Structures are given as C-alpha cells and as structure tokens.
Amino acid sequence: MAETKSQTPKLDELEKGRWPSFVKEIKTAAQKSPMAADLLGQLELSYNEKIGHWKHGGIVGVMGYGGGVIGRYSDVPDKFPNVSHFHTIRINQPAGWFYTSDALRKLCDIWERHGSGLTNMHGSTGDIIFLGTSTPHLEPIFSELTQAGFDLGGSGSDVRTPSCCVGPARCEWACYDTLALAYDLTMNYQDELHRPAFPYKFKFKMSGCPNDCVASIARADCSIIGTWRDSIQMDKDAVREYADRGMDIRSEVVDNCPAKCMDWDGKELHIDNSYCRRCMHCINIMPKALRPGKDRGAVVLLGSKAPIIEGALLSSVLMPFIKIEAPYRQIKDVIERIWDLWCEEGKNRERIGEFIQRVGLGNFLEAIDVEPVAEMVAHPRENPYVFYEEYFVEDEEEEKK
Amino acid sequence: MAKTVEEVAEAMYNMIKDATGLKKLKATDLTKGIIEMFGDEVDKQICKDAIKQLVNSGRCVYTYFGGSFIELPHKEGAAND
Ligand code: SF4
Ligand code: SF4
Numbered sequence: 001m002a003e004t005k006s007q008t009p010k011l012d013e014l015e016k017g018r019w020p021s022f023v024k025e026i027k028t029a030a031q032k033s034p035m036a037a038d039l040l041g042q043l044e045l046s047y048n049e050k051i052g053h054w055k056h057g058g059i060v061g062v063m064g065y066g067g068g069v070i071g072r073y074s075d076v077p078d079k080f081p082n083v084s085h086f087h088t089i090r091i092n093q094p095a096g097w098f099y100t101s102d103a104l105r106k107l108c109d110i111w112e113r114h115g116s117g118l119t120n121m122h123g124s125t126g127d128i129i130f131l132g133t134s135t136p137h138l139e140p141i142f143s144e145l146t147q148a149g150f151d152l153g154g155s156g157s158d159v160r161t162p163s164c165c166v167g168p169a170r171c172e173w174a175c176y177d178t179l180a181l182a183y184d185l186t187m188n189y190q191d192e193l194h195r196p197a198f199p200y201k202f203k204f205k206m207s208g209c210p211n212d213c214v215a216s217i218a219r220a221d222c223s224i225i226g227t228w229r230d231s232i233q234m235d236k237d238a239v240r241e242y243a244d245r246g247m248d249i250r251s252e253v254v255d256n257c258p259a260k261c262m263d264w265d266g267k268e269l270h271i272d273n274s275y276c277r278r279c280m281h282c283i284n285i286m287p288k289a290l291r292p293g294k295d296r297g298a299v300v301l302l303g304s305k306a307p308i309i310e311g312a313l314l315s316s317v318l319m320p321f322i323k324i325e326a327p328y329r330q331i332k333d334v335i336e337r338i339w340d341l342w343c344e345e346g347k348n349r350e351r352i353g354e355f356i357q358r359v360g361l362g363n364f365l366e367a368i369d370v371e372p373v374a375e376m377v378a379h380p381r382e383n384p385y386v387f388y389e390e391y392f393v394e395d396e397e398e399e400k401k
Numbered sequence: 402m403a404k405t406v407e408e409v410a411e412a413m414y415n416m417i418k419d420a421t422g423l424k425k426l427k428a429t430d431l432t433k434g435i436i437e438m439f440g441d442e443v444d445k446q447i448c449k450d451a452i453k454q455l456v457n458s459g460r461c462v463y464t465y466f467g468g469s470f471i472e473l474p475h476k477e478g479a480a481n482d
Contacts (some may be wrong), residue, residue: 055479056479057464057465057466057467057479058464058465058466058477058479058480059462059463059464059472059474059475059477059480060465060480061462061463063457063459064453064456064457065463066456066463066465066469066471067463067469070465071465071479071480073479073480073481074481077481084481084482085481135480155465156463156465156468156469157427157428157468157469158469191449191453195428195449195452195453195456195463196427196428196463196468196469197427197428197429197432197449197452198428198429199427199429199468200468340445343429343432344429344433346429348427348468349467349468
C-alpha cells in the first residue's frame with residue numbers, strides 16, 4: 001500500500017457529515033495510487049495557503065486531435081512529484097449515459113493502468129472525465145480507449161461533446177428521440193469536435209421535453225428542446241380522480257399556470273391550448289391525467305452560456321417548432337450557416353450568444369437567411385432589432401400617392 | 402488555377418512560422434489569411450484539409466490558451482519535465 005505522504009487536517013473536515021465526500025474517495029484511491037496521494041497533499045497545501053497550485057493549458061493532446069485533453073501541471077512539482085503532470089481527459093459519453101457493466105470495467109481498467117484512477121462520472125459537459133495522468137500516457141490511453149469503442153470528447157474552441165437527456169429510452173415525456181439526434185450530431189460533426197476551428201466553444205444539448213433535464217436552455221449554444229404544437233392530451237376521468245383523492249386543482253395546477261390558460265369549475269378542467277406555453281407544469285403535477293400533445297417536435301434555441309468573458313445568457317428561440325426526423329437536415333443546414341458566419345465575423349473567445357448581441361438579431365437572421373418570427377421576441381415592445389422593410393416600402397409608396 | 406492542399410498547407414505553415422513569438426493564430430485566422438492570399442483559387446474546405454494535413458503530419462500542433470490555436474511544436478515554459 002502506497003503511503004499517504006501528507007497530513008491533511010483541513011481536508012479531513014470535508015469527510016464529516018452524511019453526504020458523499022470527494023476527500024474520502026481520493027483517500028480510497030490513494031491506497032493504490034501515488035498520484036491520488038500527492039493530489040491530497042497538494043490540495044491541503046492550497047487550502048492552507050488559500051491559493052491554487054495548478055498551471056493550465058499549452059500543448060497537450062493526442063496526435064491529430066485539438067480537443068479532449070486539458071493540460072494541467074503542478075507549480076510545486078518538487079513537493080508533489082506524482083502530480084507534476086495531472087492532465088484531464090474528456091471521453092465522449094454514450095448518448096443518455098447508458099453503459100454495460102463490462103464497458104465501465106474496461107474504462108476503469110484503462111484508467112487504473114494509465115492514470116490516477118480518479119474519475120468524474122460525469123462532468124458538467126456530459127463527458128466521462130478522467131482526472132490526472134502524465135503526458136507519456138496520453139497516446140497509450142487514447143489507443144486503448146479507441147480499442148474499447150470510445151473516443152475523446154471536445155475541449156477548446158470546437159464543438160463540445162453533444163449531450164442529451166435519457167429521452168424515450170426511459171422517459172414518457174420525450175417529444176423526440178434525443179439519443180438518436182445526439183448520436184447523429186456527434187458522428188456527423190467529428191471534424192468539428194476534434195479539430196478546433198471556431199472562435200470559441202459551441203455546445204449542443206438536447207432535452208426531450210420542456211422539463212429540460214440537461215438544462216440546455218442555460219448551458220448550450222444550441223438547445224434543442226422537445227415540444228408539441230397541438231393540444232395537451234387529457235383524460236378527464238383521471239383529472240377527477242386527482243380531485244377526489246384530495247388534490248387542490250385550482251391552487252396546485254390552475255393558479256400556477258404561467259399562461260393563465262386553465263380553468264377548473266370543480267368538475268372539469270379546461271385548457272385554452274392556443275395560449276399554453278408548453279411549460280410542463282400541469283403535466284408534471286397530474287401525469288396520469290395529462291400528456292404532451294400528439295404532434296410533437298422541438299424548438300431550437302440559440303445562445304446560452306455561463307459567465308466567462310461576459311455575463312450569463314439564456315437561450316432564445318431560433319426555430320419555434322420543427323419536426324425532428326433523420327437525417328436532421330433542417331437543423332444541420334441552419335447550424336452550418338451559423339458556423340460560417342460566426343467563423344467569418346466572430347471575435348476570438350466570443351460565444352454565439354454574445355455575437356448575436358453584438359451584431360443585432362435582425363442582422364444575424366438576415367445573414368443566416370432565417371425569417372424573423374414573433375416567437376423570437378423575448379419581451380414584447382422591447383425588441384429594437386427587427387425592421388420589416390416591406391412595411392416601410394409600403395409606407396413610402398402611400399406617402400408618394 | 403485552383404491551389405492544391407499541399408500548396409495551401411505550405412503557405413499556412415509559413416504564416417504560422419512567421420507569426421511565431423508574435424501572435425498565436427487560430428484556424429479562422431489561417432483560413433482568412435489564405436483566402437486573402439489566393440482569392441478564388443482556394444475555398445474553406447481546402448483550408449480545412451490543409452490544417453488537417455499540417456496537424457496529422459505533426460508539422461503543427463493544436464494548443465490551448467483560453468482558446469484553441471495552431472502553432473509549431475515547441476516546449477513551453479509551463480510544461481514540467
Ligand atoms: S427533459 Fe423531458 S423527456 Fe428528457 S428526461 Fe427530462 S422529463 Fe424526460
Ligand atoms: S403546460 Fe404550462 S402553460 Fe400549458 S396549460 Fe399546462 S401549466 Fe399552463
């Protein structure tokens with residue numbers, strides 16, 4: 001058993017309590033891995049000095065790829081030689097995060113042979129994250145991963161590993177096959193995923209319904225969220241059953257409808273579907289009685305991001321409703337036009353949402369050849385971007401008469 | 402006359418070499434530079450193929466400093482032995 005080199009009183013505090021502790025997990029790994037042992041030492045040092053001891057970036061990767069490996073070095077390698085290199089590897093997860101136990105064992109065996117043994121299943125990008133290896137191990141890991149049927153994920157200024165909710169594999173609310181779309185986009189955009197060619201990162205996230213379990217609306221440059229365009233399916237007897245069992249339909253369902261398009265007269269529930277915002281609230285509360293409509297597809301949104309260079313943005317509507325059917329040409333065509341424009345005009349480290357804000361939505365839509373529609377307006381009377389030129393022409397002609 | 406992938410790769414390599422130590426170039430900078438240099442004799446696809454050839458052959462490497470760049474292989478200051 002490798003000896004833990006450092007005393008870690010501060011980290012030990014993080015083992016207390018009933019919740020899972022990353023310190024406990026690293027200590028378990030440290031029994032076999034000198035890298036994990038030195039990681040504990042360096043972390044304790046950082047807690048004592050209130051300063052991070054990692055250096056990031058640079059030339060670290062596998063031959064031919066520009067993404068998937070995030071270079072990290074210790075700035076105190078003399079004290080902790082086993083974490084002198086501590087690179088992170090992102091591995092493209094299967095759509096919806098489904099594994100066989102055999103696949104998981106293979107991944108863990110590869111990682112124990114070549115790295116710290118520490119994983120993050122999964123990172124916020126959705127990838128499988130292997131934490132901590134050294135440069136000489138990168139090519140052997142890559143080769144063993146590909147033999148096991150895995151590939152690296154995205155990092156840097158490229159398409160990041162597309163990620164999706166479990167969708168129709170396990171969830172009755174899925175309005176389209178998120179897994180099929182995630183897989184198709186991943187395979188179709190292999191070059192864009194592995195060879196960074198954009199001003200900055202570009203993330204696709206797919207949710208099967210507006211519950212948006214992968215939080216695509218807050219985290220993806222392109223969010224594809226399932227929805228329906230006909231009426232919510234209702235089983236009236238099941239609604240009454242909820243009421244008979246004590247549910248206060250007025251306060252729990254009707255009053256919380258953001259569109260105020262529901263009514264309950266004590267016997268029957270009415271929905272004015274033309275005003276429904278497809279928020280899923282009523283369906284989540286009464287899953288036995290209500291279901292999404294039958295005419296299903298997705299809304300495509302653009303532009304969300306966490307605060308890095310500029311503040312956080314939520315996605316806004318690009319295509320209010322499209323049918324999601326292979327080979328997904330409608331999505332791919334518009335995305336490729338967006339990439340062309342963004343590569344041409346985008347600034348270094350400018351996300352697509354920031355780019356749209358800078359050039360204006362009207363100019364952006366014109367350049368990618370998409371007609372403006374009312375659903376793109378986030379707040380009524382606050383949209384200074386779109387000018388309907390034909391109206392001006394008509395006005396001018398009127399004036400000439 | 403349309404340029405070959407090899408000719409474009411060579412021109413890109415020279416751009417990267419000339420910029421070394423002065424400016425890090427992204428794939429988009431290289432593509433724009435090549436289109437400016439050769440006009441109608443090139444397109445975006447040939448630029449993509451040329452970058453692929455430079456990186457696959459090991460003459461150039463991708464690097465990351467806040468964003469992704471394409472550079473000549475070198476040992477950086479930040480790297481530990
Ligand atoms: S986003 Fe909707 S379809 Fe996907 S898992 Fe969540 S509830 Fe189900
Ligand atoms: S889905 Fe949302 S907006 Fe539509 S009726 Fe139900 S609660 Fe109202």
